Amino acid sequence: MQQASRRLDGSRTPATRGPHHNKNNNNDNNNNKSAGQLRLPPLQKVSSAPQLQKQRPGKEEQRRRQQQHHNSLPRIIQKEGSAVGSQSIVPSPAVAPSVEARQALFEVLSNPNIQKVAQRYYNLQLPDRQSGGRLGFKDLRKVLQDLNQHLGVPMPSSAAAEQLFKRFDFNGDGNLAFEEFFELFVSSLRRTAFDRSVLLGREVFVGQEPGNVWDQYHRIRTLGTGSFGAAHLGRHKRTNEERVIKAVQKSQARLPVEDIEREIMVMLRLDHPHVIRLYGWYEGSSTIYLIMDALKGGTLRDALLQQQSTGHSVEEGWSRNVMSQVLQAMAYCHSMRVIHKDLKDENVMLLKQGFDTGEPFVVIIDLGVAEMFSLSEPRGKLMGGSPMTMAPEVWQGNFGAKCDVWSAGCILFEMLSGGMPFMARSLNPRDWMALHKYGPNWRKVATSSQSRSLCQEMLTFADSARPSMAACLKHPWFSARPDALGLLPAEQLDHLQAFCKESALKRALLMEIAAKLPLDHAERIVKMFNQLDWNKDGGMSQEELCNAFAYVGLRDRALQEKTFQALDVNRDGLLSYSEFAAGVLLGFRDLLEERFEVLFRRHDLNSDGMLSRPECESFLAKVLPLAYREVKQSPEVTLNKLFAGSKAGLLSYEELRSKLLPTATAKITLF
Structure with missing residues (x-):
């Protein structure tokens, strides 16, 4: 499935769902090869399929049923063995998926090429691949066994599987075309990913909240607006706690629900003091409301501009503390196989305002462009981010986690010199990459040789020669610090x-x-x-x-x-x-x-x-x-x-x- 990508001006192109726009997508062998081969073990035979209703619904009903699954986030399972709305036909798994299976599940759901992953599962069980066959009920049972084995998706009973089959057989012909199977595939993975009955750790306590967000919060003021929604400062009506409420439109023409869902999944997976924390979300008919920390110190960019306006330079020790926290946060994200892809001074927030409030405390925000990568496919392809901090390999559309190291290096250069390292007058990738190869003006960095050395390493053009986040933290610039144990x-x-x-x-x-x-x-x-x-x-x-x-x-x-x-x-x-x-x-x-x-x-x-x-x-x-x-x-x-x-x-x-x-x-x- 082709996902929405962020343009260089910060907007996104609308996503297209491949199977809805390609009638001949059932046997897309070329796509399968480009996505890599999925080797699944042979499965045992399943008993014959039950008799299915052959009467077909009208086209309007087919569209209504598809839209019902396509334009909403999964309903969270509330009690053991029961669910809200249409999610109840598959019981909650008695045993939680393994850590590895759950990680694989999140990676598939956040994969921009999820359609190709689904196509591989679909094609593997097609009764007649050469003639463009469709999945029958018996074939679907085999696919569900594969999903259970590889991704921890619970295996439904025969009766529940039959209901599942009927619900996604939109035209009622007793078979699943790939278009129908893809909706079933994504729905099943979503349900498992958000099933609170199998969660452990912080994820147990962070989920979709019932009711209307504005019944619970007073809107104090609007902090900003964009192409896909707005951010508001809200105060809880009973606790008086202030939170940032990010309202995101979920219509296909503006921001696909899959992109909102991916941001939620990434935030659920991350649990670090220097990464923005999600406390829950509300879902309206056309808007998702994400509840997050209210960080009142402003952005790092605001702090640097304010310091420049007073004629004072930024102390190197302050910059070192900020960069240490940024690197720690991003090293953790990379260990969780998450690439931020849009790291910049505006996406680093301060907990407190000003330079005279003691040691800085920074938080990485805006995971809307972030990607989760798998060990088998560690490279991303969708270009996105902000031109001034985008790594050369992102411009080329073939990048890994070290693109964030480059972006952090741009932030470090800005703190050490007072300006950005690269500035082109166009959005032509060749212009930016020419600047990257030439390198910044290092004479602008008047701080210690160790700080400059680290920055130079982080802005290495070839990502293969660039250090990882964890390696950056071991740089001598960070070694002059007190013994933590003491x-x-x-x-x-x-x-x-x-x-x-x-x-x-x-x-x-x-x-x-x-x-x-x-x-x-x-x-x-x-x-x-x-x-x-x-x-x-x-x-x-x-x-x-x-x-x-x-x-x-x-x-x-x-x-x-x-x-x-x-x-x-x-x-x-x-x-x-x-x-x-x-x-x-x-x-x-x-x-x-x-x-x-x-x-x-x-x-x-x-x-x-x-x-x-x-x-x-x-x-x-x-x-x-x-x-x-x-x-x-x-x-x-x-x-x-x-x-x-x-x-x-x-x-x-x-x-x-x-x-x-x-x-x-x-x-x-x-x-």
Whole structure:
């Protein structure tokens, strides 16, 4: 499927969905070869297909059914075994897909060539490839087995598969043309990707919110508008928290729903303190509303221009701190196989305004052009980004993750010299690449030789000779920094060990609070995380955590491993930022109680300071399923225990806090 691409002026060309515009697309062998061969294992025979209804709907009904699937994001599964609307015919998988299968699933969904991937699955099971055959029900069952094996898509029962077949057999002829199969393929992958019942970690707590966004938020002001929507500053009506609300039009003529979905998936996958955090989204009939951090320090570009207007230069130490955080964030993104592709000074935001607010805290934003890449296909083809920071290989339409290193090098040059390294007077790729080969005017860089050396390496023309983000972080320019371990008191690590002794319910609650912790409240926790993440890859390994424990004299190896396992909620072998934050929140009691109160107010619908049982069910809706995976106690039993002895079936804030906020216990239970 040809996806929308961003023009150099920032707008996008509308996407076209290949199968809708090409009637002869069923047997596109040339496309299959260019996309690479997918080798799938032989499958066992499936019983004969059930009798299907042959009566065909009219053309208007066919179009209506196609549009229903094409122009909406997947509905999030709310309860185990049930779903909203039309997604309910495939049950939630009993076992979560492996980390590898889930990564592969996200890569396929975000792949600009997803149509070719679907075509390979389709062609593999065609009964007669040479004559342009179509998939019957038995053939579809084989495809579903392939999707289950390779991408973790749950295998439906025979009855559910029959319903699935009928729903996407738009013309009712008892077969699936590729156009129909492609809609089924994308819908099945979407449903699995957004199925909260199999999620672990921060993804559990970030999803589509019910209702209308403006019923929940006051619109304070509009921050900016563009071709595809607007960004607003909003304040939650019950908690008074401010958030940026990005409103994106989802019509095919403006921005395809697949592009919005890709941005959501990328943001869901990333959990780093210097990458913009998504807190949820709302869906209207024509608009998707993304809820994100309100970063009030402005863009890096604004800060640099303001400093220039005062006649003062930017201190090299400040620039080094900014670049270190940018590189850490992007090294993490690359480890998650995400390329930003539009890194520039306007997409680096400051948490606080001004140069006199202490150390800078920066956040990478705008993942709308970002691409996820697979290990088998690590190169991108769709040109996009901003001309002044686009790498030579992006202009050529054949790029990898190191294109972001070039863009970061342009930002570094700007901070060190006060101007951009390259500026052509046209949008002709040849003009820009000629400048790239010649190189910038290095005489404008009047800072240290080490800073200039790093910048020169990052702006190496050939990406094969350019260092990776991780290699840049090892440059001598960043070596003159205090020993991180010497700054970390032992009692902070005690709280991590106390976390593993808390009940399953309380640990799940800490995880939700950490997942929704605004960056402007988290600077102390971010500092701890960065101190312990010695290799700056955005995740904390068991070895890093155990070394930290040993350094401060906590040498019980069994307890170290138990602590790591309790913190590693998604079982991927690395502690993400949110998993680490959940563990250390016990050491920041003021912050913990403040965020608990915010969570309480969000669910106190009538603002009376009490939660009814339905309100409490909503309060714990995302926490209980996570706790249930460890301690098999039904939500009903848990709620009965919470409300035991309550007056008039209501729980006050103080009562709920005393029952749910953690205090260390030795035995792991649900309470």
